Amino acid sequence: MVKNSHNLNITMSIVVIAGLYRALIVPGDDILSANLTPLCAIALFAGAQISSSKLKYLTPVLVLLLSDYILYLKAPSLSATALFYPGWMWVYGSILVSAYLGSKILHRTSLVRVLLGAISVSLCHWLISDVGYFLSGGINISTGQPYPFSTAGLFQCIIMGFPFFKKTLLATVLFSFLFFYAYKALNQLITFLKTKSEYSN
Template identity: 35%
Template sequence: MSLKSLNPRLGVLLLFIFAAGLIRVLAGGQVTPFSNISPIGAMALFGGAYFSSKGKSYGFPLLTLFLSDVIMMQLFYREYTQGLLYSGWIWTYISFAAMVLVGQLIIKKVSAGSVILAAVAAALTHWLIADFGVWLGGGTDITTGQPYTRDIAGLIKCYTLAIPYMKNMLIGNLIYGAIFFGGFEIAQRRFPALAVKI
C-alpha cells in the first residue's frame, strides 16, 4: 500500500477514538478530576456516525474499549478481574455496540441537535442494557449488601440505584461528544481531505 492510497480521514478518526481510550484509562486511574465522567459513550457515537464501514464503526471503538478495559483492570482494579476483564463484561460490550448503532441511526448529519439527542439515547441505552446485566448477574444492592431480588422490584431497584451512573454517562456523552464531534467538524472544514468518506 502506497502513502498516496492512505486516507487521512481514517488516521484522524482513529486518533480521536484512541484519545478517548487514553482519557478513559487516565480517568480510571484517578489521574483526572473527572474520573466518573467517561468518554466511552461519545466514542461509540463518534464511531457510529463517522465510519461508513460497519466493520470499522464497531471494530475500532470496541477494540479501544477492550484495550482500555484490560489496561485499567491490570493497573487499577486487579481485585475485580476475572481473566482479562471483569464479571458481567458482556453486558457492557452489548450496550456499547448498541450505542454505536445509536450513532449510526441518529447522527446521519452532524448537528448540535442530533449529537445531543444521540447522547441522551446512548445514556439511556447503556443504562437499560448494562444494568439489566447487573441485575441478571446477581449484582449487589449497595443499600443492603445483598444481591438484588430476582423479581421486578429487584430490577426496578437496580435501575433506580444506577441513575447517578447513568447521569454521569450522559454528562460524559455531552461533554466529550461536543469535543469529538465539534473538533472533527472543525478539522474537516480546515482540511477538506478529511471529508472524504471511508
C-alpha cells in the same frame, strides 16, 4: 461519515486519544469517577463517522476492552476477574447499540442530532447494562447482598444505577460535542492546508 483516508485518520486519532484518556486519566478503582468517561461518546462517534460496517462496531469494543485492561493494571485492588465483571457482556452490547444509534441518528451532524444521540446512547447504556448486571446476579452496593430476582429487584437495580447514569449523560454530552466538532474543525483545517498547498505549487 468517513469516506476517505484523511477523514478516517482524523476519526481514529480522536478515538485513540479519547480511549487513552479513559485508560490513563480516569482512576481505575475510584467509584466517584465511574461513568465520567468518553466511552459512550466514542461509540456514538465511531458509529456515525466510520463507513465500514465492521470497523464502526469493532472500534469502540476494542477501546472498551483495552482501556478496561489498562484500568485493571492500574488498580492493584482489582482482581483478574475485574475484566469480566457481572453483566460485562451487556455492557459490550450497549456499546454496539450505541454505535448503531450513531450510524442512524448522526448520518448528518447538527447540534440537535448530537444532543439527541448523546441522550439516546446514555439511556441505552444505563438500561442495558443495569438489566444485564441484575440478570447476572449483581450485588446491591448499599446492602452487600444480591438483588432479589423479581420485578422489584430489577427496578431497585435500575434506580441504584441512576446516579451513574447522570454521570454518563454529562460525560457523553460533553465528549460528543467535543468529538464531532473537533472532527469538523480538523477536517476543515486539513482541507484548507491542502488547498493552500496546491495553489502554492
